[in-house]
Amino acid sequence: xxxxxxxxxxxxxxxxxxxxxxxxxxxxxxxxxxxxxxxxxxxxxxxxxxxxxxxxxxxxxxxxxxxxxxxxxxxxxxxxxxxxxxxxxxxxxxxxxxxxxxxxxxxxxxxxxxxxxxxxxxxxxxxxxxxxxxxxxxxxxxxxxxxxxxxxxxxxxxxxxxxxxxxxxxxxxxxxxxxxxxxxxxxxxxxxxxxxxxxxxxxxxxxxxxxxxxxxxxxxxxxxxxxxxxxxxxxxxxxxxxxxxxxxxxxxxxxxxxxxxxxxxxxxxxxxxxxxxxxxxxxxxxxxxxxxxxxxxxxxxxxxxxxxxxxxxxxxxxxxxxxxxxxxxxxxxxxxxxxxxxxxxxxxxxxxxxxxxxxxxxxxxxxxxxxxxxxxxxxxxxxxxxxxxxxxxxxxxxxxxxxxxxxxxxxxxxxxxxx
Amino acid sequence: xxxxxxxxxxxxxxxxxxxxxxxxxxxxxxxxxxxxxxxxxxxxxxxxxxxxxxxxxxxxxxxxxxxxxxxxxxxxxxxxxxxxxxxxxxxxxxxxxxxxxxxxxxxxxxxxxxxxxxxxxxxxxxxxxxxxxxxxxxxxxxxxxxxxxxxxxxxxxxxxxxxxxxxxxxxxxxxxxxxxxxxxxxxxxxxxxxxxxxxxxxxxxxxxxxxxxxxxxxxxxxxxxxxxxxxxxxxxxxxxxxxxxxxxxxxxxxxxxxxxxxxxxxxxxxxxxxxxxxxxxxxxxxxxxxxxxx
Numbered sequence: 164x165x166x167x168x169x170x171x172x173x174x175x176x177x178x179x180x181x182x183x184x185x186x187x188x189x190x191x192x193x194x195x196x197x198x199x200x201x202x203x204x205x206x207x208x209x210x211x212x213x214x215x216x217x218x219x220x221x222x223x224x225x226x227x228x229x230x231x232x233x234x235x236x237x238x239x240x241x242x243x244x245x246x247x248x249x250x251x252x253x254x255x256x257x258x259x260x261x262x263x264x265x266x267x268x269x270x271x272x273x274x275x276x277x278x279x280x281x282x283x284x285x286x287x288x289x290x291x292x293x294x295x296x297x298x299x300x301x302x303x304x305x306x307x308x309x310x311x312x313x314x315x316x317x318x319x320x321x322x323x324x325x326x327x328x329x330x331x332x333x334x335x336x337x338x339x340x341x342x343x344x345x346x347x348x349x350x351x352x353x354x355x356x357x358x359x360x361x362x363x364x365x366x367x368x369x370x371x372x373x374x375x376x377x378x379x380x381x382x383x384x385x386x387x388x389x390x391x392x393x394x395x396x397x398x399x400x401x402x403x404x405x406x407x408x409x410x411x412x413x414x415x416x417x418x419x420x421x422x423x424x425x426x427x428x429x430x431x432x433x434x435x436x437x438x439x440x441x442x443x444x445x446x447x448x449x450x451x452x453x454x455x456x457x458x459x460x461x462x463x464x465x466x467x468x469x470x471x472x473x474x475x476x477x478x479x480x481x482x483x484x485x486x487x488x489x490x491x492x493x494x495x496x497x498x499x500x501x502x503x504x505x506x507x508x509x510x511x512x513x514x515x516x517x518x519x520x521x522x523x524x525x526x527x528x529x530x531x532x533x534x535x536x537x538x539x540x541x542x543x544x545x546x547x548x549x550x551x552x553x554x555x556x557x558x559x560x561x562x563x564x565x566x567x568x569x570x571x572x573x574x575x576x577x578x579x580x581x582x
Numbered sequence: 583x584x585x586x587x588x589x590x591x592x593x594x595x596x597x598x599x600x601x602x603x604x605x606x607x608x609x610x611x612x613x614x615x616x617x618x619x620x621x622x623x624x625x626x627x628x629x630x631x632x633x634x635x636x637x638x639x640x641x642x643x644x645x646x647x648x649x650x651x652x653x654x655x656x657x658x659x660x661x662x663x664x665x666x667x668x669x670x671x672x673x674x675x676x677x678x679x680x681x682x683x684x685x686x687x688x689x690x691x692x693x694x695x696x697x698x699x700x701x702x703x704x705x706x707x708x709x710x711x712x713x714x715x716x717x718x719x720x721x722x723x724x725x726x727x728x729x730x731x732x733x734x735x736x737x738x739x740x741x742x743x744x745x746x747x748x749x750x751x752x753x754x755x756x757x758x759x760x761x762x763x764x765x766x767x768x769x770x771x772x773x774x775x776x777x778x779x780x781x782x783x784x785x786x787x788x789x790x791x792x793x794x795x796x797x798x799x800x801x802x803x804x805x806x807x808x809x810x811x812x813x814x815x816x817x818x819x820x821x822x823x824x825x826x827x828x829x830x831x832x833x834x835x836x837x838x839x840x841x842x843x844x845x846x847x848x849x850x851x852x853x854x855x856x857x858x859x860x861x862x863x864x865x866x867x868x869x870x871x872x873x874x875x876x
Contacts (some may be wrong), residue, residue, distance in 0.1 A: 467709030
């Protein structure tokens with residue numbers, strides 16, 4: 164809603180500025196549902212797609228694949244899809260943070276490989292407790308990220324170069340850790356394999372969905388009441404109700420569908436809970452506010468007394484930690500820490516997902532949820548093409564085209580903002 | 583960031599809210615003998631400059647006259663090589679911008695330093711976010727509602743025309759952005775505010791709004807230093823004018839007793855022999871007024 168408002172005046176650059184009172188009309192908070200819908204439609208007509216683009220894209224992809232192969236929307240395949248997107252999804256959460264800063268991290272694929280290798284060495288070779296091993300893998304990722312962040316800030320080297328070096332360096336580290344065998348297997352049925360492979364019971368799935376809806380409702384309603392009491396602009400009751408009901412419907416349909424297969428995969432729960440956590444980190448904490456400020460205007464942040472470089476290093480650490488967490492998830496999915504884990508397209512897809520989901524490459528704008536929606540698009544294409552046996556050629560072309568389209572949308576809406 | 587909240591309350595910070603006119607005319611900032619060299623270039627030579635509470639003093643001069651250098655010396659960005667710096671009756675020697683801010687001097691730079699991607703509230707409270715006390719020790723969660731409320735009151739008190747404090751700064755007009763930057767500076771409860779070319783690049787209406795705003799600041803008892811190229815703006819709001827010319831004092835004028843021609847002459851140096859009224863003895867009126875007060 165605020166986004167719509169913020170874009171309002173941009174539509175009329177001619178009247179903007181000299182006559183602030185006309186601008187005021189654009190800023191007026193919508194008071195009814197109908198008004199919100201019409202504002203949204205006006206924004207769409209201007210080419211400002213917002214978050215609707217990614218939803219439209221997902222629906223389109225699903226309709227196309229389902230019409231070609233009726234297996235696509237089958238419960239087991241959707242269960243697979245949910246598991247497939249969670250690995251890259253964790254990595255993309257770190258990517259969102261990096262992009263918010265206006266930086267880039269090309270080492271995430273290699274770091275996820277290192278994370279899996281560390282896990283394999285510690286748990287399978289040295290006999291560590293599996294959960295301690297996971298923690299150690301994530302810490303290792305954070306350390307590698309911190310190192311890159313320090314090089315980036317101390318020597319003022321562009322992050323593209325630092326992390327390109329990191330990509331190669333950590334790939335070497337991964338191969339060295341794995342030794343001559345080249346891969347470390349996690350026995351089937353062990354804690355590591357079970358982590359990703361298992362699902363919660365149907366009842367637990369509904370319980371979690373209910374918990375999420377209650378939490379959302381409580382936050383939205385108390386937030387609205389506080390704003391209303393403070394005399395600030397607040398959403399009309401209808402919109403609040405629609406938001407909560409829509410979320411509830413979507414969540415329960417997803418759980419119902421996944422329950423028809425086995426249940427909600429733990430991997431998906433971890434991904435969604437972390438996505439919610441990152442959303443809160445970015446939008447509700449002082450730290451997130453500082454990250455957005457550094458990404459929007461580093462000089463302004465510096466003058467406001469923010470330790471800009473400390474923020475940068477910490478975000479690289481988060482990116483490394485999330486990449487390693489993704490690596491752990493992937494190792495659990497595959498059942499082994501191998502040499503090619505973290506290679507291939509995972510790096511590029513993880514960045515592409517954040518961008519397709521609507522996080523700007525130019526810094527300062529984006530959301531943790533873009534990791535979820537972006538991976539839903541990429542995962543659907545990947546999964547659907549796989550079902551059609553179109554493994555590589557078309558798959559790359561389609562995902563590439565979607566990525567370019569997403570960046571074009573980003574640039575176009577950027578132009579709207581700056582005119 | 584916590585330094586702001588933990589800082590002991592400053593003297594005089596409380597009575598400012600009670601209304602303007604407190605101690606009007608009291609010299610707040612007194613610079614004498616300020617010099618700054620860049621290699622062989624004397625950017626500033628033996629400058630004296632005074633700013634008084636409840637008064638707008640304009641700092642004018644041609645390009646390269648040393649206005650920016652003097653501002654940077656005051657704001658601590660580039661401390662002067664020599665000179666005494668007396669603030670609020672005490673001799674101080676600030677080394678860094680944070681020292682200056684702590685004294686109670688706020689600077690609004692020409693580039694405003696706002697983050698376009700954040701909303702008005704986010705920009706106002708950047709670096710001094712208000713947190714929920716209950717969760718403070720575990721997670722520093724921002725209390726956005728109370729920040730928005732204070733932002734609204736602050737902007738309304740300044741007469742700034744910003745309809746929605748939750749709109750992103752990128753969607754605001756130049757005048758509105760200037761108002762946000764000034765409001766931001768005021769959150770630190772300064773005693774003196776430096777405005778660097780606040781009306782440059784603004785249209786007629788917006789310029790009027792910003793000038794109105796500077797008068798509001800003055801009425802609240804702040805010392806306002808207005809750096810400007812535009813003499814009609816200066817004559818519209820300033821009480822005194824300090825002219826810099828080639829890194830030296832070019833003359834001090836009281837707006838009520840001078841003409842544009844005299845100020846232009848001092849800026850350009852074309853009529854250096856005009857009776858530069860106050861240039862010879864700028865300290866005396868200050869002293870006498872002070873004497874009358876106490």
